[in-house]
Amino acid sequence: MLDLKLIREQPDYVKQQLARFAVEPALVDQVLAFDEARRQQLRKVEDLKAQRNAVSKAISKMAPGPEREAQIAAMRAVGAEIAALDKDVAAIEEGQRNAMLELRNLPHPDVPDGADDSANPVIYQEGEERTLSFAAQPHWELAEQLGMIHFEQGVKLAGSRFYVLRGLGARLQRATIQWLLDLHLRQGYTEVYTPFVVKEQVLWASGQLPKFRDNLYRDEESGLWLVPTAEVPLTSLYSDDILNADQLPIYHVAYTPCFRKEQLSAGRDVRGIKRGHQFDKVEMYMFETPERSYAALEKLRSDAEECARLLGLPFRTKLLCTGDIGFGSAKTYDIEVWAPGQGEWLEVSSCSNVEAFQARRANLRYRPEPGAKPEFLHTLNGSGLGLPRTIIAIMENYQQADGSILVPEVLRPYMGGVEVIR
RNA sequence: GGGGAGGUCGCAUAGUGGCCUAGUGCGGCGGUUUGCUAAACCGCUACAGGGGCAACCCUGUCGAGGGUUCGAAUCCCUCCCUCCCCGCCA
Missing domain, CATH: 3.30.930.10 (Bira Bifunctional Protein; Domain 2)
Structure with a gap:
């Protein structure tokens, strides 16, 4: 597997090296697209989890009553949202990993070009x-x-x-x-x-x-x-x-x-x-x-x-x-x-x-x-x-x-x- | 194959729904003290991911994966592994 950081920071270099093996540059772009999508969704879901953690803690200290029930109901909704986003993130991560696993290693500078x-x-x-x-x-x-x-x-x-x-x-x-x-x-x-x-x-x-x-x-x-x-x-x-x-x-x-x-x-x-x-x-x-x-x-x-x-x-x-x-x-x-x-x-x-x-x-x-x-x-x-x-x-x-x-x-x-x- | 007991931080252990931000001991690292060493005392003690110039903040991870719940180390299900007993056997 290649270093994701290298792909992120020097995509053109990676593409150019892979091109020596006739690997489509689109594969690299695909990894980058997954990466961007992953971080976007991750930000959303982690914010929601932080919110749920904080409110759940507050609920534990609240006396029973309508206010408490309202918070529980709100968190139930947040929970559903988290579940959907988690599923989304997992799918993106799997896609990204699969794409990464398909990419061959980059050659050392000593390696000459050649057909066979x-x-x-x-x-x-x-x-x-x-x-x-x-x-x-x-x-x-x-x-x-x-x-x-x-x-x-x-x-x-x-x-x-x-x-x-x-x-x-x-x-x-x-x-x-x-x-x-x-x-x-x-x-x-x-x-x-x-x-x-x-x-x-x-x-x-x-x-x-x-x-x-x-x-x-x-x-x-x-x-x-x-x-x-x-x-x-x-x-x-x-x-x-x-x-x-x-x-x-x-x-x-x-x-x-x-x-x-x-x-x-x-x-x-x-x-x-x-x-x-x-x-x-x-x-x-x-x-x-x-x-x-x-x-x-x-x-x-x-x-x-x-x-x-x-x-x-x-x-x-x-x-x-x-x-x-x-x-x-x-x-x-x-x-x-x-x-x-x-x-x-x-x-x-x-x-x-x-x-x-x-x-x-x-x-x-x-x-x-x-x-x-x-x-x-x-x-x-x-x-x-x-x-x-x-x-x-x-x-x-x-x-x-x-x-x-x-x-x-x-x-x-x-x-x-x-x-x-x- | 059948029955039983387990798997928590490097190691050992505590933890049966919110006081866990996972405690304590040992080991390890740093410091104070000290003629030197030791002891004592103080602090630190994982990995991954996300945000931020940074200090830092957040998310996840208690064998793995699902589920219940506002909330799971803790309850439920499946699987894996380890140990003990019984049976079988190259």
């Missing part, structure tokens, strides 16, 4: 788009030959875009998760294990709703939704709280499965495990002061890059342009690893500073100084890393001419010392 992902500049790269000395196989062939992934069984259990990991395939994923978590602990994050289902409000807070409604699984009976990323529960960990400045920063890391319907990308990436309805991810999440949040974004990015580096995967980092950056984000880096079997760069991490966008939605504040007014804090999120794609890159980069796969050195202790999958 092809306009994201590469700002850093380690390793290259290498080819192997033999004909590289895509991961779905390698994994099936080695018995690491069973695609048909996944379909049998849950339909298309589900798969079963087996043997060293399952173990490789578990080892990678474990290693990633341990790495992030060393980098200064506190591990968190959250529910994998959440209330609807939690999805509004992180900004998945309203935009991704069709991409989320939910249970009608309980009203609970399956998380599409750990970012969702992590955002609301401290919602409605007021944190003390000395508690900040808070850095969390969480492993969760992620559930996405992927209806929006039906037909894309149907082979292999690149895009499934269920996948695992290790996610980093930061709660920071506004002054430090951009320094924290650089740490987040560097911590995510370290994952790819230590796994020995060629990677590059892009700065997302206006055409590709997420709804809530002010600035986002994507980290991609090279997959020589498929011959493409795979996005394995997306590191974003959403500034106060989620904090406002989650009512998440901190007190800068003892006794000072609470302020919204900044939150950041970044994958570290997304599992299936990391596994794809490991399999495709570490494949041998004979179809076996070397286990990256850092993972071997987590694989019971297994060095080669064959």
Whole structure:
């Protein structure tokens, strides 16, 4: 959610920034109209309430009689008026909130204009788009030959875009998760294990709703939704709280499965495990002061890059342009690893500073100084890393001419010392 | 699933229709006093919204939402959560 005060005070600036995303300026005017109407009605109803409070108090001290009855009758009328105005105000506030929830975050000055992902500049790269000395196989062939992934069984259990990991395939994923978590602990994050289902409000807070409604699984009976990323529960960990400045920063890391319907990308990436309805991810999440949040974004990015580096995967980092950056984000880096079997760069991490966008939605504040007014804090999120794609890159980069796969050195202790999958 | 007890200010508690502008204690902050510390004493002690240049004033919030009433922490309804007892069970 954007700062209402900013919209009120600099509507033209807000419109101009939103125009970079082809957001209609009328949406901003709509918010302003609601705001004006709200204050107008509020003034009326609050005056009436003050009057009623004062007269009611006077009534309590009056002796029974016609004068008292007259005042009670008068207040009965005022009460009816208040009820009508209260209803009015509530409707206006709901309209305003709904309009506010539809507005995306404003971009950081660094964010370049661009139509789509092809306009994201590469700002850093380690390793290259290498080819192997033999004909590289895509991961779905390698994994099936080695018995690491069973695609048909996944379909049998849950339909298309589900798969079963087996043997060293399952173990490789578990080892990678474990290693990633341990790495992030060393980098200064506190591990968190959250529910994998959440209330609807939690999805509004992180900004998945309203935009991704069709991409989320939910249970009608309980009203609970399956998380599409750990970012969702992590955002609301401290919602409605007021944190003390000395508690900040808070850095969390969480492993969760992620559930996405992927209806929006039906037909894309149907082979292999690149895009499934269920996948695992290790996610980093930061709660920071506004002054430090951009320094924290650089740490987040560097911590995510370290994952790819230590796994020995060629990677590059892009700065997302206006055409590709997420709804809530002010600035986002994507980290991609090279997959020589498929011959493409795979996005394995997306590191974003959403500034106060989620904090406002989650009512998440901190007190800068003892006794000072609470302020919204900044939150950041970044994958570290997304599992299936990391596994794809490991399999495709570490494949041998004979179809076996070397286990990256850092993972071997987590694989019971297994060095080669064959 | 059944039965019972609860949810009040950071914590603990008081409050069964108007004396609540939510009291008291603890903790916390500031001050007085003081060689230093402590004690004692005094004051402050939430969040949101609206009005005003400002001092300040007003509105709302006692788990949430409705209702009754001139007036609700207090009465009624629904829901959520916590604790205890019983039953059932991966």
